Amino acid sequence: MPATVLRPGHDAELDRIPTRVLADDSVREETRRLKKQLSRLQERLYAEGRQRLLVVLQAMDTGGKDTVIRKVFRDCNVQGVRVHRFEAPNQRELGRDFLWRAHIVVPPDGHIAVWNRSHYGGVLEERVKGIVPESVWRLRYRQINDFERLLTESGTRILKFFLHISKDEQRRRLQRRLDNPDKRWKFSPDDLTQRAHWDDYQAAYEEALRETTTEWAPWTVVPADDKRSRDHVIAGALVRALEEMDPQYPTVEGLPDTINGQDVLE
Amino acid sequence: MPATVLRPGHDAELDRIPTRVLADDSVREETRRLKKQLSRLQERLYAEGRQRLLVVLQAMDTGGKDTVIRKVFRDCNVQGVRVHRFEAPNQRELGRDFLWRAHIVVPPDGHIAVWNRSHYGGVLEERVKGIVPESVWRLRYRQINDFERLLTESGTRILKFFLHISKDEQRRRLQRRLDNPDKRWKFSPDDLTQRAHWDDYQAAYEEALRETTTEWAPWTVVPADDKRSRDHVIAGALVRALEEMDPQYPTVEGLPDTINGQDVLE
Numbered sequence: 001m002p003a004t005v006l007r008p009g010h011d012a013e014l015d016r017i018p019t020r021v022l023a024d025d026s027v028r029e030e031t032r033r034l035k036k037q038l039s040r041l042q043e044r045l046y047a048e049g050r051q052r053l054l055v056v057l058q059a060m061d062t063g064g065k066d067t068v069i070r071k072v073f074r075d076c077n078v079q080g081v082r083v084h085r086f087e088a089p090n091q092r093e094l095g096r097d098f099l100w101r102a103h104i105v106v107p108p109d110g111h112i113a114v115w116n117r118s119h120y121g122g123v124l125e126e127r128v129k130g131i132v133p134e135s136v137w138r139l140r141y142r143q144i145n146d147f148e149r150l151l152t153e154s155g156t157r158i159l160k161f162f163l164h165i166s167k168d169e170q171r172r173r174l175q176r177r178l179d180n181p182d183k184r185w186k187f188s189p190d191d192l193t194q195r196a197h198w199d200d201y202q203a204a205y206e207e208a209l210r211e212t213t214t215e216w217a218p219w220t221v222v223p224a225d226d227k228r229s230r231d232h233v234i235a236g237a238l239v240r241a242l243e244e245m246d247p248q249y250p251t252v253e254g255l256p257d258t259i260n261g262q263d264v265l266e
Numbered sequence: 267m268p269a270t271v272l273r274p275g276h277d278a279e280l281d282r283i284p285t286r287v288l289a290d291d292s293v294r295e296e297t298r299r300l301k302k303q304l305s306r307l308q309e310r311l312y313a314e315g316r317q318r319l320l321v322v323l324q325a326m327d328t329g330g331k332d333t334v335i336r337k338v339f340r341d342c343n344v345q346g347v348r349v350h351r352f353e354a355p356n357q358r359e360l361g362r363d364f365l366w367r368a369h370i371v372v373p374p375d376g377h378i379a380v381w382n383r384s385h386y387g388g389v390l391e392e393r394v395k396g397i398v399p400e401s402v403w404r405l406r407y408r409q410i411n412d413f414e415r416l417l418t419e420s421g422t423r424i425l426k427f428f429l430h431i432s433k434d435e436q437r438r439r440l441q442r443r444l445d446n447p448d449k450r451w452k453f454s455p456d457d458l459t460q461r462a463h464w465d466d467y468q469a470a471y472e473e474a475l476r477e478t479t480t481e482w483a484p485w486t487v488v489p490a491d492d493k494r495s496r497d498h499v500i501a502g503a504l505v506r507a508l509e510e511m512d513p514q515y516p517t518v519e520g521l522p523d524t525i526n527g528q529d530v531l532e
Binding site: 092 | 358360361362363364365366369370372374375376405409412413415416417419420421422
């Protein structure tokens, strides 16, 4: 499935990047296979206990972040996968630099951390809603890049996904939430406020994607109108990254070849 | 009292910077006055609740970090002053980038954080003891500068003090610890190991001071053989920094001029 991995210095013109790619149901089978691979690699990562993977998920409302987390990681062991959901910053978080709350939840050795929204709120929501002035959010691109470079240099691989949906697809999904009694709870009036500022958000995303696509942590734009191709793209990127990281089961010296005849076990 | 505030790009040749400056007892009176000022400024900082001060204390063993914390801050309100002592990194800390454990204890709005040792252990102890290879610790200078720039840009003033003692003075102080029954507990065999690598530590300090003296967070080298001048220098630097930060009591709108006649209070 085609996804756009951005390159440093290139503009991300979101209206030129498709939100939908053709997928048939055979993709589902392929995704299932990738998820199994992902779970095997995650187990190795955990057993090895030396490397870390950080997965950043950003999207407009209904973009599919929650579903991706539920579905793509479902074969993984929750012991080695930590999901962190970023809400609007609370008083404790507002009292520190905006990266503080992100840094405290970075993945430790052997773990995958999945961020549902992220420190990018500092250049997206906080920018569009006017919570911080431009003089503040404009510095944040460099601050984010420095922070992500520190993590990368310290053994953390970073994968950043922007789930790219069209405004039409969002309308359909919001309407479906209202129509479905089991999904109405997901609907928030705030969704409509965000939708009313669709163009501002797209512009903020474009700038963020451009300014924070670095050699060490590029963005991947994922066509997300079709869930099959979306999940396939993400599972594939995770598997490729983990294959490159190539975690190994640790070897333990001095183990007996057999437990037969060991007094302690008799 | 003269102290050496380093400037970016200048070498810190420690053997050319005095460890002792002449001080008479009149300095004590002056320090007492500064400590009172410090406590008044700290109260304003806390009441204002918008700025933060980070004080980093580094020194060779017996350099006086603990005494400075006990004496210089004694008039301050412990509610607004948080002391954090950095030991050798534990397993939880080793599993993340080396700045993680520092970032989680940065001062929040209105607070002073005092770090007894600090993230600089990553380019001092960990370097000299060979805990991390040069390829790792060499990157840390830039990582430290990026981190401190983030803090500064987010409203945290950073003061970094190197308490500079001579090797002779350290010998006297270590001997005094052994001779004094009430101080023997402070003596650790590790102190002698560190002393045996005196020159390596001085070299590591020189490089760290040079590489991490930035416009936003310069180092101050404090002559620390004489405790009177040491405390005076530090109290003075704290007062000057807080005066520049100029915290203000918040004004609250809509307060009554008098509580007389208010029904709720009758």
